[in-house]
Amino acid sequence: MNATTISSSDLSGLAADLLAARVRVAGPARASDGTVEYRHAGAPAELVLDSGVPRRSLKEFFLPPTEPLFAWRTGAGGRVELLEAPLPADPAVVIGARPCDAAGIEALDKVMGWDYRDEPWFARREATTIVSLACAGFDRSCMCTSVGLAPDTTKGSDLLLVPIGGGAFRAEVVTAKGARLVAAYPARFRPASGEAEAEAFRKAAREKVAASAPPAADPLRPWLDAHFDHPLWREASLRCHGCGACAAVCPTCHCFDIVDEPETVGTGVRRRNWDTCQTPRFTIHASGHNPKNDQPARIRQRVLHKIVIYPKKFGEMLCTGCGRCSRACPGGMDLPEVLARIAALAGGAQ
Amino acid sequence: MTELRELAKKLLAEGAAKVVIGWEEGPRGVRPAFATDAAAADRLVFDARCAHDLAPYLDRRRVHVAKLGRPAVVVKPCDARAVAGLIRETQVKREDVVLVGVRCGGVLADPEAGGTLSADTIADRCRTCDSRETALADHVVGTPVEPLAAPSRRDARVAELDAMTPAQRWAFWQGELARCTRCNACRQVCPLCYCDRCMADKTQPQWIESSPHGRGNLSWHLLRAIHLAGRCVDCGECERACPSGIPLGLITRKVASVVADRFGHKPGDDPAVPSPIGTWRSDDPQEFIL
Numbered sequence: 110m111n112a113t114t115i116s117s118s119d120l121s122g123l124a125a126d127l128l129a130a131r132v133r134v135a136g137p138a139r140a141s142d143g144t145v146e147y148r149h150a151g152a153p154a155e156l157v158l159d160s161g162v163p164r165r166s167l168k169e170f171f172l173p174p175t176e177p178l179f180a181w182r183t184g185a186g187g188r189v190e191l192l193e194a195p196l197p198a199d200p201a202v203v204i205g206a207r208p209c210d211a212a213g214i215e216a217l218d219k220v221m222g223w224d225y226r227d228e229p230w231f232a233r234r235e236a237t238t239i240v241s242l243a244c245a246g247f248d249r250s251c252m253c254t255s256v257g258l259a260p261d262t263t264k265g266s267d268l269l270l271v272p273i274g275g276g277a278f279r280a281e282v283v284t285a286k287g288a289r290l291v292a293a294y295p296a297r298f299r300p301a302s303g304e305a306e307a308e309a310f311r312k313a314a315r316e317k318v319a320a321s322a323p324p325a326a327d328p329l330r331p332w333l334d335a336h337f338d339h340p341l342w343r344e345a346s347l348r349c350h351g352c353g354a355c356a357a358v359c360p361t362c363h364c365f366d367i368v369d370e371p372e373t374v375g376t377g378v379r380r381r382n383w384d385t386c387q388t389p390r391f392t393i394h395a396s397g398h399n400p401k402n403d404q405p406a407r408i409r410q411r412v413l414h415k416i417v418i419y420p421k422k423f424g425e426m427l428c429t430g431c432g433r434c435s436r437a438c439p440g441g442m443d444l445p446e447v448l449a450r451i452a453a454l455a456g457g458a459q
Numbered sequence: 460m461t462e463l464r465e466l467a468k469k470l471l472a473e474g475a476a477k478v479v480i481g482w483e484e485g486p487r488g489v490r491p492a493f494a495t496d497a498a499a500a501d502r503l504v505f506d507a508r509c510a511h512d513l514a515p516y517l518d519r520r521r522v523h524v525a526k527l528g529r530p531a532v533v534v535k536p537c538d539a540r541a542v543a544g545l546i547r548e549t550q551v552k553r554e555d556v557v558l559v560g561v562r563c564g565g566v567l568a569d570p571e572a573g574g575t576l577s578a579d580t581i582a583d584r585c586r587t588c589d590s591r592e593t594a595l596a597d598h599v600v601g602t603p604v605e606p607l608a609a610p611s612r613r614d615a616r617v618a619e620l621d622a623m624t625p626a627q628r629w630a631f632w633q634g635e636l637a638r639c640t641r642c643n644a645c646r647q648v649c650p651l652c653y654c655d656r657c658m659a660d661k662t663q664p665q666w667i668e669s670s671p672h673g674r675g676n677l678s679w680h681l682l683r684a685i686h687l688a689g690r691c692v693d694c695g696e697c698e699r700a701c702p703s704g705i706p707l708g709l710i711t712r713k714v715a716s717v718v719a720d721r722f723g724h725k726p727g728d729d730p731a732v733p734s735p736i737g738t739w740r741s742d743d744p745q746e747f748i749l
């Protein structure tokens with residue numbers, strides 16, 4: 110794998126160069142209450158690398174909480190005209206993405222390009238370069254190693270930065286897009302160094318996460334298939350408020366709602382907005398019948414979609430183990446705990 | 460703790476309750492717990508990390524909780540005010556629930572971080588809460604506690620906002636509300652947001668746009684502020700649940716001060732005292748009616 114080295118000051122310099130070239134720069138930055146979230150940066154100093162897991166995931170840069178799809182206007186003779194929303198094509202570079210977030214974006218490419226090609230999604234994907242920062246393992250909710258990933262996974266990243274001490278990073282070039290970024294700003298990069306240090310960092314991080322993460326999720330699929338109505342779901346979901354905070358912060362929860370909103374008489378906009386399977390409204394039919402009519406069914410849906418349904422359809426997990434759902438849940442639901450419980454049940458059943 | 464656990468076991472053993480809803484140690488600090496047997500009752504805890512309001516679990520829509528049978532709920536004074544609200548508004552019958560009051564000296568602003576309660580670490584809402592134990596309880600446990608004297612940072616912030624020009628205040632709230640994704644977590648965890656069909660979910664006609672753009676978010680937060688006026692019990696759950704870190708407590712606190720000022724009302728734990736939004740008096744202030 111092609112690699113290079115970049116210092117912290119050159120990384121700031123790279124952000125400054127990009128901003129000067131009118132490229133949008135995004136990364137972890139502080140919100141008004143001091144919490145870290147992914148934001149567009151106006152200046153390199155706003156980026157706070159490696160200061161915790163940003164509150165919400167990176168997905169909002171590719172699938173915004175709300176976005177217009179097209180506008181309509183009723184013209185002469187009552188003819189309805191459709192005006193397509195321009196495709197988002199502003200070049201952007203994300204600096205300091207968490208590897209679990211970058212991996213989530215790549216996992217979503219599958220569903221976004223399956224029965225039809227989601228144009229806004231892929232327009233943003235093509236215009237955006239993701240520079241991730243290998244993670245040292247954050248807290249006990251991290252479980253990337255349980256879903257076939259790792260704190261230093263390159264999945265979804267164009268460039269992966271690995272700390273090698275002295276404020277420098279070894280930068281692994283993962284994709285052609287990453288190579289183009291390095292080639293466009295040669296003054297910011299130095300010849301590759303610190304291979305051993307990078308390897309040591311990666312190994313330590315993987316061991317740290319694996320030490321507290323639940324057993325691998327892949328082997329749980331047969332048990333889950335055979336125990337759709339297991340009491341586990343009823344017990345686990347008692348504390349769930351159906352609030353959807355888990356889906357809002359998740360890098361891979363991608364369900365959306367489509368709404369038509371009138372703006373003035375005869376004009377309006379069709380938008381798509383984030384939605385979640387954790388509310389009754391998500392599945393209610395026009396007849397009033399609701400196939401997922403209680404919270405146990407909804408919690409089961411979220412877990413099964415992540416580790417059974419999506420993998421069966423697309424060959425990969427719909428969970429990157431980022432731990433956000435556990436951190437955000439006001440009811441104290443904990444995905445690592447649920448998976449460990451399933452693993453224990455599956456182990457006993459075999 | 461022993462007192463709470465022994466009481467829970469007694470309630471379960473005597474059949475007074477089929478489930479005791481309290482708190483237990485979870486993977487990330489304490490969390491809501493549903494004890495249906497003695498072993499689970501022995502895991503119940505109460506300390507300054509127990510910030511969660513458990514009253515929302517009495518919501519009739521939570522069928523999977525209701526199926527457990529007659530509940531006993533452990534309530535801090537603020538949670539008892541929430542239960543009082545549910546009784547007042549005929550959502551819960553007093554005789555259908557056993558209330559276990561815990562004497563409370565306040566909870567931590569950051570319950571996950573743990574630590575001891577001090578003037579620095581106490582949650583903002585507890586700095587202005589004046590009840591240490593509730594009268595709305597079948598049993599009261601714990602030792603009496605003295606209130607902690609700590610100035611309310613939230614009140615200071617509300618005063619700062621009040622002192623702003625309308626344009627500055629508008630800019631502040633636009634900035635904050637721009638982060639709202641309309642996940643509805645604030646509503647789902649709110650003990651008093653129990654409406655079967657929330658106004659915000661209505662589509663015929665649609666009063667509140669569901670899109671999280673400036674217009675939709677402003678309508679949503681105005682709607683909720685008004686619907687909770689004089690009903691909000693300051694349990695802090697909406698702000699705690701918001702995954703986007705929106706300072707919803709500033710809204711609820713401001714509205715509460717307006718209700719106190721204009722209607723002389725503060726939501727308490729007596730279900731017999733009507734709330735201003737659910738009642739009408741000929742001497743209600745009405746000079747705003749043109």
Ligand code: SF4
Nearest residue numbers: 359428429431432434
């Ligand atoms: S399900 Fe939870 S741990 Fe998995 S990607 Fe989503 S938020 Fe992260």
Ligand code: SF4
Nearest residue numbers: 349350352353355438
């Ligand atoms: S964040 Fe927790 S309470 Fe809210 S829907 Fe998800 S699991 Fe349920």
Ligand code: SF4
Nearest residue numbers: 639640642643645701
């Ligand atoms: S919880 Fe926060 S993000 Fe969700 S709807 Fe309420 S204010 Fe908006």
Ligand code: SF4
Nearest residue numbers: 649691692694695697
């Ligand atoms: S509005 Fe917020 S603070 Fe008030 S009762 Fe509802 S959840 Fe609690």
Ligand code: SF4
Nearest residue numbers: 652654657658683686
């Ligand atoms: S916002 Fe209003 S209508 Fe909606 S659930 Fe709350 S009180 Fe009911």
